[in-house]
Amino acid sequence: MSMVDSNESDGPLRMTAFGADDSTKKRYNVAASRAKDQLWVVHSLDVSKDLKQGDIRKTLLDYATEPSAIDITRQKATEEAESPFEESVAKNLIEKGYQVVQQWPVGAYRIDMVIVDGQERVAIECDGERWHSGEEKIRQDMERQTILERLGWRFIRIRGSEYYRDPERTIGHVINTVHEMGLRPVGQMVTAQPESTLLQKVKRKAAEYMANWNAKPSLAISKYSTYYNDK
Incomplete structure (x- = not known):
């Protein structure tokens, strides 16, 4: 070539x-x-x-x-994920070419992962059934998201049940939404x-x-x- x-x-x-x-x-x-x-x-x-x-x-x-850079990035995704769900989502997005930063701190809060494209950022929250279920927890999550949205953050939430039912379809929906927000992959790796x-x-x-x-x-x-x- x-x-x-x-x-x-x-x-x-x-x-x-x-x-x-x-x-x-x-x-x-x-x-x-x-x-x-x-x-x-x-x-x-x-x-x-x-x-x-x-x-x-x-x-x-x-x-x-x-x-070998992709293998290093995958290993980092494993080390920084707080659950197998987050690890799977992060690796899936990385393999699609997106720059993903996990456990992004914002004041007293921490975002599961952030897709970065230059100065553009989108927060990705992984709502697992274990840690994000129950009325009180959902209310806390929504209050936290509202506060961060006032600071200019944009959010995409992924439910664990939806993801594990059809990972490719769910990630495809996330990528379409990210694309509409104006972010693009920074590089696509091959296994x-x-x-x-x-x-x-x-x-x-x-x-x-x-x-x-x-x-x-x-x-x-x-x-x-x-x-x-x-x-």
Whole structure:
């Protein structure tokens, strides 16, 4: 996949988003998923300067540069969740590409998790049957939400019974609501696949090619990143 481009301005390139009806995203997904063993991404970009946060090209290049980042993020979601319900919701949103901050403090209160996109924020509250049932608890939750809404917070509440009945449908509804509020994913990660013997051989040969290429600085026209996808 070639991402060679020329940036002649001082700022980042015009952002490549998901496209109408996610058309661009679908093309990238097809390109990345059709490789049976290995995909090479050839680019000429300084990812930190040339591409805006949320650019689909940055998403792929970030993953190609550090494929283990998703595992670190998942582990953090497990450690910071206060219940299996919160952990499942956080991981689901992270895997959809959203930046999620758990246990967000606001004064004397704490929000289960917050989706962040630049300066935009949306609070996500996970109402489990154990901790958020009963008339008194519901009243306290609503009073707390009212106070935080006066401070400018926007809320999306997810009930445990609804989520576990159909997780994908529930998360889909959350994502549609977040989208309507103007927030977008900042990067979509792909679950790493186990490596086959063939893939290991291909990667070793690729490493040899890269070493030879880097040993010839006069030929180093493009920067390279690799993304591995073992089917």
